[in-house]
Amino acid sequence: MRGALAAFLLTVATTGALAVDTGQRFGDPGEQARYERLIRDLRCLVCRSESIADSNALLAQDLRREVEELMRAGRSDEEIRSFMTERYGDFVLMRPPVAPRTWLLWAAPALFLAGGLAVVLVTVRRRAAAARTNPAALDEEPDRP
């Protein structure tokens, strides 16, 4: 029982380390690192939330081969990424590009934060004003100005 549990826990704990693409593709460690970074940033379009580094779908295998060949042909990171977006669209990138039509997307967290801060600020000011004019009101209905 204890052995089975240990085996189970070991399996669960190590699945995260199971890289699909384990082969050394490049002798040069710098190039290998560059290859790994590139395939982590490209989406496997059949599996959606996985990069082509994490997936062993046929398409992911083919795209990894394509990345390797483009690197060997001396293409830059930018050229390899645009090779992919010309064919598959921006969705193939795990990080959406910063462009006019994605500004709202990128600005969204800041906008939400600003909105939240504005609400806090207004509430605090109102309460402060209410406390100045009628301190007793705070105890009865703290939410109402």
Add this chain to the structure above:
Amino acid sequence: MRIPLRFLVPTLGFAILVGFFVVGLKRDPGVLPSPLIGKPAPEFTLESLGDPAWKLSPADFRGRHWVFNVWATWCVGCRQEHETLLAIAREDRVPIVGLNWRDDRALALRWLGQLGNPYAAVAFDPEGRTAIDWGVYGAPETFLMDARGIVVWKHIGPMTLDAWRRDFVPRLPAPESTP
């Protein structure tokens, strides 16, 4: 009557959220827009599935509209759409060219022998290189090219007669104008 801001703001926020859901939930997340539409059909030179000596390329079909259908024997949706492709082929308005993707030649030929062959020609792409150039991410996918060889439409998923009549037929030249 003045509606207090603290009711208005959450109501408005909720309405916006509902708006996003109404639009977003009706969309099929499996369908991605193709960046190829409006661009020339990507080049290829591939062997014909049935005859390795016959080399196929998009230039062979220029001068009239043509349909390019990506399929494989391992693809369930392809079997599903096969009857539809046969029906479209019987209409005889446009040639359907096949791209046999990441498949086995013998299996693919047997499939066409058993189920019927809707294709004017089938290009054989066992390594999936042409499929990458066409931005294929899951079979079946079906493209429509105009007479100049420009991609005008892409259908993702099994072809249906509804999709054919709705998205493809209106993009074809009127039957009278074709000799």
